[in-house]
Amino acid sequence: MKDELFLRGHRIPMTKEAIRALALERLELKKARRFIDVGAGTGSVSIEAALRYPTLDILAIERKEEALALITENVRHFGCHTVRVQSGDAPVPLEDRADAIFIGGTGGHLIEMIDWTLAHLNQGGRLVMTFILLENFTQALLHLQACQVTSLDGREIQVGELTALGQGHYFKPNNPTYLISCQKDSAQEANWQKEPDHV
Numbered sequence: 080m081k082d083e084l085f086l087r088g089h090r091i092p093m094t095k096e097a098i099r100a101l102a103l104e105r106l107e108l109k110k111a112r113r114f115i116d117v118g119a120g121t122g123s124v125s126i127e128a129a130l131r132y133p134t135l136d137i138l139a140i141e142r143k144e145e146a147l148a149l150i151t152e153n154v155r156h157f158g159c160h161t162v163r164v165q166s167g168d169a170p171v172p173l174e175d176r177a178d179a180i181f182i183g184g185t186g187g188h189l190i191e192m193i194d195w196t197l198a199h200l201n202q203g204g205r206l207v208m209t210f211i212l213l214e215n216f217t218q219a220l221l222h223l224q225a226c227q228v229t230s231l232d233g234r235e236i237q238v239g240e241l242t243a244l245g246q247g248h249y250f251k252p253n254n255p256t257y258l259i260s261c262q263k264d265s266a267q268e269a270n271w272q273k274e275p276d277h278v
Contacts, residue, residue: 118184122150170195
């Protein structure tokens with residue numbers, strides 16, 4: 080989906096088109112039943128997920144009042160009634176687990192957010208995080224390397240937009256975005272469920 084399709088507020092962050100496309104691919108929502116979008120901003124990730132997967136149960140969590148109103152407007156604008164919007168400063172207490180979680184903003188609680196995410200993911204569930212600061216990416220990567228995750232992967236994404244300049248054009252670069260994806264390790268659960276051999 081093009082970024083221009085979303086309603087935009089003043090200084091409300093939005094996960095841009097190219098980043099959103101890769102994040103949604105890495106979340107592997109085709110086999111998910113429940114998805115949580117933390118730091119949802121404009122709601123662009125939640126809404127595109129809802130349009131791609133109409134039966135997906137989606138919870139968008141956001142702490143800023145202006146952003147909450149904007150997410151609600153975008154949900155109404157696109158008719159994505161499977162997206163539930165929750166006000167909260169994550170990590171927030173939740174009863175249910177999810178099959179995939181996207182973190183677009185941590186509110187300064189990066190390590191706590193990762194631990195909260197892994198506690199609220201089903202075994203084999205997917206986590207995707209995006210950052211604009213290299214220090215946050217590095218801190219998250221180091222912490223996840225010590226956690227029970229597999230398929231840990233990182234990407235630096237920098238996209239240039241074709242822009243007119245005088246009689247010609249050039250690619251105007253955007254700031255790079257860093258993306259981490261991983262899967263909650265399901266091997267331990269498999270070991271628990273394995274029946275002992277009988278002699």
